[in-house]
Amino acid sequence: MHITGTQLNYFFVCKRKLWLFANHIQCEQESDLVLQGKIMHENSYSYEKKEYEFEGIKVDWLDLNNKVIHEVKKSDKVEEAHLWQLKYYLYYFRKNNIGEFTGEINYPKLRKKEQVMLTDDDVVYIEKIIDEIEVVKNLPFAPKVEKPMKICKKCSYNDLCWV
């Protein structure tokens, strides 16, 4: 089974979220926050955006001329997860001979962008993470989180986890 970009992202955010997501237990997203994200996603940079889908990988916006993968994010919180998600795309492109790309994270609300490169150390690290993700996904039960974390508040799984 392929590791999706979202799964890699969740690996950094919360292992429980990763397990639930990988087992297709998703929470119906109804909050205004989610709607806001969806609308932003649909409307930002729409003039230059092109979505590409590979096996399990959905790239928001691919600049084929300059060989840049763009990732659009609402806030710069959970930065590590965003960063590795994008690096994973770069890794994926390299592994599957799609090409050597560089990355750029765009924060339209903050009017900010950030360049991302894939180093040899990154490749080693990503391969280690891929193994670990497989382990989490195949656990018989969802990993437990002892008590609500700060990020739980804005997570779509909050009600499911803590009710």
Added chain:
Amino acid sequence: MKRMYYIFTPGKLKRKENTVFYVPFKNVEPQDDENLQNEVLLSVDSDMAESLPTNKIVLPVQDIDSFYIMTEASFNTKFLDFCSANKIPIHFFNYYGFYSGTYYPKEYLLSGSLLVNQVKHYSSISKRLEIARKFIEGAAFNLSKNLKYYNTRNKDLQAQIDTMEGLAMDIPSATSIEQLMGIEGNIRKVYYTGFEEILGKEFELISRKYNPPSNPLNALISFSNMMVYTTVLSEIYRTQLNPTISFLHEPGDRRFSLALDIAEIFKPLFADRLIFKMINNRQIQTKDFESRLNGYYLKDTARKAFVQEYDEKLKTTIKHRKLQKEISYRRIIRLECYKLIKHLIGDTEYEPFKIWW
């Protein structure tokens, strides 16, 4: 927060680009049967209906949770397709206020592993009993909670409460679904004897009868129970739970039996409490019912009044102790689904909702 839309005036629902238009056939008096008949005929020919002088009502699609069609309405497959795309279930009630069915759009939240677990919990009798017991436990608790509420308000219901709590003691030791159903039936029988004390002589229940309802109160109970059932079904639709695999009720071929299971827990709060309130406030009276073909039916106006109160009730918010935030009563149903999911995937043992206020 998305809303439930209740259609009480005959009309046409149609898709107009990315919005729903509701076009009343004409300003028909709902009571006027003859007029209504003509309108119904008109609805067959949509062009004619459209040529009538009408006001259209625009319903933003992002805002629609589900539809309740309580009257004659017409629409086409384009509209149904639009509802599917936007994940909007449609519940239908007939002229007499009987539930006739649900347009349950294509499932969109599927989890193979959850489905496997749901089936496993059904096919293992011990696992199935464990969940069924919890449903009855929650229902029994909420039923006696209702009587306790009135017991502290100048009604004498102590005898019923004691008997019900006595009967509920047998729930943990029940060894078959039939036995559990029996306990539940007995608890309800005692519970219904409390109705006369709460509602006075005007609304005698005598016994709970369904098809057709043998007196006004039975008609009201049936209608309100179907409202709860459909609300629960809409919430199940928004989860990965399969609505046909149930634990207390036998998985039915013709109904979404998991919705029946979960509705047991919520009927005391959403249906019965409203009935008590509306009858005691004289918002619903015996004149609001009509008798036809040896059964009783709730008149259109009273049905509308009930639905209005029901909708208000679902929107009421309360502080959830565990989540430490305000949630709507309706949300409690979704949370119940989540708790069940967690039980099924072996995460956290399911504990039924018990009225905590």
